[in-house]
Amino acid sequence: MLTGLHHVGYVVPDLDAAIAFYRDTLGLVLDRRGDAGPGFNFEVAVFRLGDGSTGIELIKPITETGPFADFLRANPNGALHHIAYTTDGHLTEAVAPALACGLQLGPATANGPIDTAAGWRILNIDPSNTHGLLTQLGEQ
Template sequence: MSELTAHHVGVTVADLDRSVAFYRDTLGLPELARFSVGGDAFSTGVGIENAQASFVHLDAGDLRVELVSYNSTGEPQEYSRIDRPGATHLALTVDDVTAYYDSLSSDVETVSEPQTTESGTTIFFIRDPEGNLIEVLSD
């Protein structure tokens, strides 16, 4: 049996260019690849009839972040709360959470200022332009 290893974390967005700009320019993740996928195999694989999507892969060190925008008639959902079943977030580490927080542009939506939790981890959350949660942390 094959051993599973991590490949990427996918984030579905409505405006791919705006999201790429945020992840590249605000978070500093370099772009690795840009491509589109469609066809019967893709539609069957994702379980959406006539699915077509554009993808951008970004380098987050040991993790690849995949931004994907589907040509879909689905409506965007409201901001998710992290305590809801099915909620997801991307977590990225930095050496100094407070310095990173202080370096963010004022137009970046933050959930809170940095907080040190009972476990000793310092965290804060931001939202990307689509409302997806990103945790910034240090141990």
């Protein structure tokens, strides 16, 4: 089902400061930065590690409403928001055995997968099923 760690997502209060930390302090190279796409209401910056298969995703809400804005209000210094894994094969087929065991889909994907502006198709697993951490499963 899971084939690797794709990225960890951090919601941050200051995207420029977070980028500077990862770039200037840790020496990572910024892969991309930009608006996440229509309807997503956040700006994103991504750093890739090692062979490029694993990333650090920095998320800054660009509106006062929505799940990332709510998360930042609850965590004003920023915090780990989610972890994302790649799956083998078709996403809905890969997650079917877990759903059959009672796993619940979570925020934004309760009705099925969504496609991101980065070309990734994702399902969110409800944090109540994953010991409190929002978990994404995805395919590219």
